[in-house]
Amino acid sequence: MPTGVAIRDPREQLFDAAERILLRDGPNALTSRAVTTEAGCAKGVLHRHFDDFDAFLTGLVLDRIGRIEQQSAALRASAGTGTVTANLTDALSAVFESVAVAIVSLVTFRDELRTRLRQVRPPGVPVLTEATAMLATYLTAERDLGRITPDADVETLALTLIGSGHLLFADRKDTPPAPAATHRVVTTVIGSVLREPADQ
Known part of the structure; x- marks a missing residue:
């Protein structure tokens, strides 16, 4: 070495x-x-x-959260363009084809890492909490633009999308789900609030 x-x-x-x-x-x-x-x-x-290995892991998780925040700005800027379904499908794939699922496992696996993260970030599951906020912000923008119904519960929709996405991508180390599977989940979750035809 x-x-x-x-x-x-x-x-x-x-x-x-x-x-x-x-x-x-x-x-x-x-x-x-x-x-x-x-x-x-x-x-x-x-x-x-880094002071120790858990400090390194804390830095890793916070760095990857920062990437979600960058993605959030880009997704928010896409409101009103393309279709809501396609934008959400791309966003979910980008989150879960990255290290998000593995980060959740890592945080679950290491008690000291969870303790340190609680001191520097809001409650909730790291990465998934930020991804949920990202989708809620985007859906709020689309609701304001009239592309989803005014009574749409964007927080619940975002939680449902992230939970469904996590289940869809978990334990798929070598073969991520086909884009059509992610698209189907998004269409099912948001279909009732869309004011535009879902893309095929």
Whole structure:
């Protein structure tokens, strides 16, 4: 293992390595040695940037939450364009084809990580809570534009979409569901509030 080798943007390199391990091998395989080996750097690099491994994992989860927040801005900007069904299908796929499902498993697996996250973010399941807020914000915008009914309960719709999406994508390590399956879930959940024909 190389030592003393400078790496570019080490925090992001370590986060990306941890994400690959999570997606490939699950939370049980995630150790500081596994992360630094995957990143191709000395073990000391991780400990130069984080107080301990749980601090690293907290940083990883918060970094991935930040990505959801960026996606939220893009989804909100898409209101009024395309179709509501297609926009939601793409958003759900983007969330769950990423590391979201594995992050939920990781947080469930590590008590200390849950404790630290409670100190720095709102209650709820990390990533899924932010994804639910993202969909609720988007649906509110579409309701304001008249593309869904004015009495649509956007919070419940968002929760239902995220819960259904999580079940659809969970335990599908090698073969994510076909886009048509995600589309079918979205159509079923929001069909009664749409004011436009659902796309086929």
